[in-house]
Amino acid sequence: MEKNTYDELIAGIKGAKTFALITHKFPDADAFCSKKAFARLIRNVNPEATVHKFVEYNDKENLGRYEHLFHNRLDELNPEEPLQQYDMVVALDCAEPHRMGKYLPIFENGKTTVNIDHHENPKYADKNYVDDKASSTCEILYEIFKEQDIHVSDSTASVLYGGMMTDTGHFKNNATARTFRIVSEIFDIASPERVNELLSDKTVEGTKIFRNCKQNFLYDGRFAVANITQKDIEDANATYRDVLGMSDELLSHRGVYIAIVFAHEKDGLIRASCRADKGHSIVDIVKSQGGGYSSEQVGAFSSKKHVDEVYTELMPFIEKQINQNVVEHNPFLDATSYARFAHPKKQSLKHLLQSAIMLHPVIKQ
């Protein structure tokens, strides 16, 4: 990326009075953290400006997971009022315009539009800062702060770290030497307490669910699946948001390429959180149910269909992913252990998913 592009961005920020920051719907930590960090960048460069922040989240619970980062200072669009035109509208972590959800009209109505992202991205804005080699949008933002000599506070450093850590699955996916160089600089700036604060969002209720998940998940060596029923959630006095993140845990088992955690809610709604190992993708899996994804490795969907139907529809996509041979990226598996993990006792996926239902008969509606 050319150096003067960031100069142009900063000049644009200095010349604008009103800003709207938008990130993708079904936001993850990189979305929230990059938005927060960019608001601070604006405050440093142009303290008089007004900044509005928009994000379409799927429910309050999803927001709740990150509310300690936001204190609920998010703006909402009032459909009764005419659409405001902002001097600069910045899309953060949005691979495609439609991922802005209901806030896309604000973007389209912006005097100047900016697109900062680390996905494969068609560069849909007036000014595009797209780097698909970056681990996260927060990684790109850190480089903008540094290159432009903008002060990175203790708190901003930890926010940027939050986006980098989560988008890389705790530095297991897409983390590069560049990522770790930045992380080492962040640890020079941020106090460990701040960073740990970001990590301490676990709840005791979540841990109870987690224990259940760990005892009851099923796997065939390459694919791991767990079902969390409404009863499990109620018994633990937990909420759906406590269930998020367990798919990361399932994926961390040796040899597992794809992990899905299903949460079954009272009204028959199924929510699924999907993860893929490097070299694999959950994109087709979540797309088959109209879900969203923040990278090839991380996605989610919800469905009102019967669980059997959802499983049947997912199966070919899961099968395609787990049958791909990507053994070469795991240096820790020698030929013998690979044979054991990659070719476990043949158990059909259908059987596996059926067992998952039988284990939790309560989800059979």
Ligand SMILES: [Mn+2]
């Ligand atoms: Mn991201």
